[in-house]
Amino acid sequence: MDLWQLDATDLARLIRNGKASAVDAVDSVLKRLGKVNPVINAVVRVYEEEARAAAETADAARARGHALPPLHGVPVTVKINVDVAGQPTDNGVVPLKDFVAQEDSPVVANLRHAGAIIVGRTNAPAFSMRIFSDNALHGRTLNPRDPSVTPGGSSGGAGAATATGIGAIAHGNDIGGSVRIPAYCNGVVGLRTGFARIPSFNPSSANVGRPVGAVLMAVQGPHTRTVRDARLALEVMARGDRRDWRWNDVPMQGPPPARPIKAAIVPEFPGAKTHPAQAAAVRQAGKHLQGAGYVVEEILPPDLERGVELWHMICVTDVFAGLWPQMQKMGDPDGIAAMRAWLELHKPVDLTTYVAALTEREGMLFRWMSFLQQWPLVIFPTLADLPPKQVADVTVEGQKQVLNSMRPALIAPLLGLPGLAVPVGRHDKLRTGIQIMAMRNREDLCLDAGEVIEAAEGVVAPIDPVPA
Template sequence: MIMRRTWRSALRHDTACHPQTEGLCLMELWQYDATDLARLIRTGQASAREAVDSVLKRLHAVNPTVNAVVRVLEPEARAAAETADAARARGHALPPLHGVPVTTKVNVDQAGLPTDNGVVALKDFIAKEDSPVVANLKHAGAIIVGRTNAPAFSMRIFTDNALHGCTYNPRDRTVTPGGSSGGAGAATATGIGAIAHGNDIGGSVRIPAYCNGVVGLRTGFARIPSLNPSAPTGRPIGAILMATQGPHTRSVRDARLALEVMARGDRRDWRWNDVPMQGPPPARPIKVAIVPEVPGGPTHPAQAAAVRLAGKHLQAAGYVVEEILPPDMERGVELWHMICVTDVFGGLWPQMQKMGDPDAIAAMQAWLQVQKAVDLQGYVAALTEREGLMLRWMTFFHQWPLVILPTLCDLPPKQRADVTVEGQRDVLQSMRSALLAPLLGLPGLAVPVGSHEKLRTGVQIMSMRNREDLCLDAGEVIEAAEGVVKPIDPEH
């Protein structure tokens, strides 16, 4: 094909290539990160139609094995690609993701499609308009090729439900791909789109990034406008304070690009922050607090080693790295449970029992046995104590602007490990490192560091609110040492 020969030939002589693409003259378009793919399309070295064709071909090749994308939008994507190419031919100004294939998660509104959230009873619940994050991706020129799987009600770190079935980890089918954005993580890892939308209230962007060995950015409170127009009654306080949107990518620079795109304002969300993407420079050298051993339980040696290795990478780049604990970490984990379990018990749990999903119900029953809901007085007290803890963490960040923890304290658990009380207790113990960022409304960037057998180990980089830029800067240093993530073929 003439156009394909053209973009391959041009890339061969491009000395500004990202490390992911450098020297790989025969790569298929689905293998590129969003930054390079957008550049190829913008400069006419590839077309949006070719990019969509390539990603759809990849989807059909690998998705039957991983079940990451549960609604393929092939006709819509091809039509959008034709429109994108026509706009370029007419000389229109091109947005930053013009023609780049992406995916969205089944728990956000996308006009004309069901917001089913993995629930059989919601399979025909059709959204009438786009959620802000979907609208922002479209506004940036991205082409949505499919919708990714989530656990029923998006409340597990296992991506399985009675409506769409199980999503498999492409690195090891026996362990979870993470959740609740497990489909997004598996899609990104296998090359089904360069950017996959996800969301995070207890680790649901960062945990799938860790399990699948990709990059995942949980944004801080109100950085990206977040709401579903199909749910006008609103959400519980815990979700309002803790749930955020974010991307899965294979490069840190794509996470930065996706953040800028997704964070476009939307007046429907009163919480949205109109603040610069780049904050004031911190004092140099930047001090980093690393926490290899997370208080409150065991930390797997491979995960502790990943944190120390990330610290070495940063130290080599001029950061000052210290092993030091931020304030009251164990109490922070307790507060997350007090707030979220009480929210769930009062709202979501009755819906789950009514709508049904056997594994979701079993996992929730186990969670409610391990962690009890509190009364109104206890709930208000937990929210008040959270405020005091936030103050202590913000004070800590003034001295140590970055904190690095394991993404999970343990290796990814075996599939369905949370449907028993014993298994759920282990899962929640492992999750304690992931719960602090949502409790405090902080950004967290998950990046792969090291490996353990078939899997990548990984860390999360946290900073104060609105300082995703500091996380991304540090993530790029770690990525430079570890290598940029390349898409993988799934294990059969």
């Protein structure tokens, strides 16, 4: 088996035991990148020279007998919207192509501290604000399973890279599904961490601040092909940075919940036209958990439809005041059209209504925390529908269908909860998939359940992309 086919856990073990070198691992992944990336355009900046130099340094450290960190020599990718020292944080925007960061963002620094080697940057839409990974600076990323549909967004390059073996771990971030949706579209594992689990800011723009919705909802997280790698990546990425006032130092393993663990499943999300294959995936996940001793019941958590409305009220108002003028000035035509369609469907609100929405969100959180005391796990479809066709969001009607499908993805960010996307089942060329949600700081419960489902479904293997 070639090294690029291994997950991070196995690859790190081989390097640690001297059965493979970091140079071998980087060479293998770069060779794989050279073969498949021209087909899918997932990695839009390749750091071949830097990665090889880092691999040589890693091998020298092992030869000297240094203690090795958990990802020593493992090739990874990071998204184009986080700071990497000496490289542009372009976020898919042409005028930002020379906006060079002076230091690493915390999540990048944490990956490096763990010994990971960054081989490239993955694609996203302009300003990371669509579930299509397409922009005027880097072009369009294609779904390796079906190039006619989106690879997801905004971390679509990360999902496509992971699916095709360009690195075992791909960094992403999520404010409305941007880790979980690409994981679903590409048939891999994606962990949206809960509020404050991973330090999250860009030093290049930290002094400017962010809107309230982004502060409360935007998080970092990994794409992987195995659930155990998602657990490993979480532990690595969550190393603290006290400059982020939100970061909280809590154990990775929480107190054991009452047994048997109860899981509420929601096969058909309220207000959304759920595709039968996605509903079937949720029910199948429930059967897998039931077989492992979980108590599973179809039951609705509180306020789902209202929660979707609150997400839009908060985020649209933030975007209209801040990002929309920037998108109009610097974005590409499709990004502008998609955002305009969103703003036509969901209008920004006045200050009184905005504050009321944030207050109502607080009440919803209390009701959800009470619900999660009884039902520690909640399982939704990741998207209600199958992945949409490329560029489906540039008309009002198309955007309406996309946003309808996204409804299940909006609850976790609204409430700051973790969500683990796991493939379950298949539909034609694509994997269907579900997301497992739990209380804040209980990513461990999501991962435990994900491992049960993975054991029943089989571990994801890297794929060759389908030609366009």
